[in-house]
Amino acid sequence: MKPFEIMKASQIACCFEVGSFKPGNVHKNRDYDDIKYHHFISSGIAFGDVVHDACMHQNNIGNYIKKAVIESKRWSPTNANLGIIMLHLPISIAASKIGEFDENLLKKETKLITKSTSVYDAISVYDAIEIALAFVDSPKEGPDLKNKNAKQELINKNLTLYDVFKISSSWDNISKEWTENFKISYKGYNLIKEYYEELNNINLSVTKTFINLLSEYPDTLIARKKGIDISKMVSEKAKGVLNDFTKENVIDFDKFLSKDGNKLNPGTTADLIASSLLIFLLDRISSEKTIIY
Numbered sequence: 001m002k003p004f005e006i007m008k009a010s011q012i013a014c015c016f017e018v019g020s021f022k023p024g025n026v027h028k029n030r031d032y033d034d035i036k037y038h039h040f041i042s043s044g045i046a047f048g049d050v051v052h053d054a055c056m057h058q059n060n061i062g063n064y065i066k067k068a069v070i071e072s073k074r075w076s077p078t079n080a081n082l083g084i085i086m087l088h089l090p091i092s093i094a095a096s097k098i099g100e101f102d103e104n105l106l107k108k109e110t111k112l113i114t115k116s117t118s119v120y121d122a123i124s125v126y127d128a129i130e131i132a133l134a135f136v137d138s139p140k141e142g143p144d145l146k147n148k149n150a151k152q153e154l155i156n157k158n159l160t161l162y163d164v165f166k167i168s169s170s171w172d173n174i175s176k177e178w179t180e181n182f183k184i185s186y187k188g189y190n191l192i193k194e195y196y197e198e199l200n201n202i203n204l205s206v207t208k209t210f211i212n213l214l215s216e217y218p219d220t221l222i223a224r225k226k227g228i229d230i231s232k233m234v235s236e237k238a239k240g241v242l243n244d245f246t247k248e249n250v251i252d253f254d255k256f257l258s259k260d261g262n263k264l265n266p267g268t269t270a271d272l273i274a275s276s277l278l279i280f281l282l283d284r285i286s287s288e289k290t291i292i293y
Helices: 003-019 037-046 046-057 061-075 082-096 103-115 117-131 150-156 161-169 173-179 184-197 201-216 220-227 230-241 249-259 269-286
Strands: none
Touching: 003 037, 003 082, 003 201, 003 269, 037 061, 046 061, 046 082, 046 201, 061 082, 061 117, 082 103, 082 117, 082 173, 103 161, 103 184, 103 269, 117 150, 117 161, 150 269, 161 173, 173 184, 173 269, 184 201, 184 269, 201 230, 201 249, 201 269, 220 230, 220 269, 230 249
16 A cells, blocks of 8 residues: 555544544543643644655664654644554554555554564664653563663563563553554454444544443553553443443543543543554545545
């Protein structure tokens, strides 16, 4: 697939993700004190040129993740798109290695990319996390980003980026995507595809997909900030909304998540929607003259 088309799919996926109503998250009619709607729009568009370059060169993925974070941070003062960047780059590079869209071929290429990373990719991603000022806990094992010797430990232990994500996959769904070949992202893509055919509305399709994924996969950002039991409780509530999917129930769920006493933000699930949308748009590029009606 063509690098410019992949770049546009990445940028548009970022815009569709934040532009659609996802309970508990920033959207067009709600900012949070520390992160705002326009931060997601500007930073999601800003790293597009890095996606294009990565597709042209098809190597050094850690370095491109770092470059994308640097470019994103130029346009947004907050950590808006670190998780999305970590998901979009391998999928985008994989897409650049195939001709027409084919889900199985794309899966094959994403697996090859994640399995062939280096120690230097890991170091670059540690740099990217520091630049993004991302919320991270000290790991139960492996090099601690908060430790000044962490990068040297990566070298000493010969830990690749895949190895690092393998360590953190037990508590972070972005890492788990890398080690399980983007299982949730591909599921999200198929859900968006199904709902779009049913509803003929991209925003509503995204909302329903978000609630579906959240109902099955407890959000790991909530788990890190509030604990796993709270995260599982949110997933149970999402399951109820999915089983009775009405506008009123979706709005009530959003009110519950975002009220002052809770502030439960399923941010990891939002990132997974962005990668699901990227795959969906890559598919649409190959199959439609008008990509979104």
